[in-house]
Amino acid sequence: MKVYQILYPIALFLSPIVTANQSSVKLELKSGSKFECELREVKDSSLTVKTSQGKSYKIDVNSLSPASKHVVLGWARRQGGSLKYASWIKSPDSAFNKSWPKMVYGPANPAVKIRRDLTKAGKYVFETDNYQFISDAKLDSKVVQRFSVLFETTHRYNMALPLNVTAQYVQKGHKYEIYLFESMQLYVRAGGHPQAAGAYIPSRGICLIPLHSLGVNKLGNKWVYDKTKDNSTISHELTHQLTSGVQFAAWFIEGSAEYVAATPYHHAVFQVSKSKSKIIEYVTGGKPVGRMLGRRFGMPKLSRFMTMPYGQFAGQNANLNYGAALLLTYYFYHEDGNGDAARIKSYIKTLQRGGSEQEALKALLNGRSFEELEKSFAKYYAQSGVTIDFK
Known part of the structure; x- marks a missing residue:
């Protein structure tokens, strides 16, 4: 949640209690005001900073003093970006x-x-x-x-x-x-x-x-x-x-968290290779904990589900949405394409590098329609005895 x-x-x-931030910088506005913060993102000359109190603010880069603007530019270049886009989250292919x-x-x-x-x-x-x-x-x-x-x-x-x-x-x-x-x-x-x-x-x-x-x-x-x-x-x-730190879609925010939570765990060990059956059991069953969706359930069409605003996603049908998001996330991690998670990695990478959600979804679909994705997604779980109907 x-x-x-x-x-x-x-x-x-x-x-x-405030955790010391070793990466903070001191900036100065043209007006003479000075403040200490952590640089989080710069996009189209709009700088997002985070204070030691945990509050985030947006500042026009052009309102900074020349020296402070130079500090921000240097930071952006070290992140592999520019004043057009850079984030504290780097995104090299090797990652x-x-x-x-x-x-x-x-x-x-x-x-x-x-x-x-x-x-x-x-x-x-x-x-x-x-x-x-x-x-x-x-x-x-x-x-x-x-x-x-x-x-x-x-x-x-x-x-x-x-x-x-x-x-x-x-x-x-x-x-x-x-x-x-x-x-x-x-x-x-x-x-x-x-x-x-x-x-x-x-x-x-x-x-x-x-x-x-x-x-x-x-x-x-x-x-x-x-x-x-x-x-x-x-x-x-x-x-x-x-x-946290990247604005993923609601289905992936919760699906990725559910994936970790539903992985079999026993005192200091996550058994990742044995997770599929446990995840299906968690989504369809209810003991001792589970989403209780049953072996056949309906969910929104993926064109709607994967673009649903977070408030709606976590609203009245949250239990269904969380369970379906877990199955979808598992599918992208372990089955989609060549089973190498390449498409979901492209989705993540696109957003980390400043792309829009629309651009990230395009990378994830990789030339497919939502209807084609629905068929392959449903077929994958049908092999395990789970029927998914798209409304």
Whole structure:
């Protein structure tokens, strides 16, 4: 689930922590105003920057002082672009060339550091290699270590995919921020969805997760970890966090996150090569978790489904749309064309290099009509006993 707007005030314990940004620059406007920011994108002389508070702004490059404009131009050239288009996400062809992983192993016992310099009453901070956990409950570091296995393994899985995920371009030492809540009430107050096990907030680049969703519950005066808890929703939200920064279509935003979440996982291991049957079971079935679409279901025609605005996609028919998006994403990853994911890579690459969604879809279709794609997509799943009707 991707949350676009915080509906409640952020809980007070969130606000003081700001991760240091080693790639920030100082810019000056012609008016003399100075500010520090991270350069994110420049397109047709419109510069997008991100402040240390996580807020994004657009600035006309021509409103910058000559020295600052030179800084932006230098940055754009280092990214392989110009003032016409450049992004902090580079997109070299080599980034898509590695083999698709069959198994991904994470750290069984990740190192956990207690940040006592940031910890105070009502706010406890822990760090692993790639994550910073900010909790309103006082947790034992052993408990943090046990649930952080999922986080670090999900990070490795996304980084192992030959899809040039944006997590590869964060500055060295960057920690993804995860806010943990003792109660569902505080989680919802901070912006989490009351019916979701976690939420990614794009405007802040953070994930919000109630502790019980991780299998962490209070037993007497101690917090304990239940390793049998299903954490697939957490991997879904973490994938949003690790791949943010490019405006993909709704079906791919959610389909790619569902792909990671539905991959068989058992303590520090994602079994990617065994994912097809599990993914079909997840979409069609309902135990212990699933989309419950059944072995025959209807979905919108692909010309509509693949161009659906996010608000509509995640609206009334979200369960159907998420399940169908997962099947479509799996098809593009493993079956389409020569089974080498070349067309979906072209789709990703087009958007990363500043192309429009229309241009990216053209690359993905590769000369086919939507109707031709529907036939091959439906035929592929019919071989596994799943009938898809296009409405």
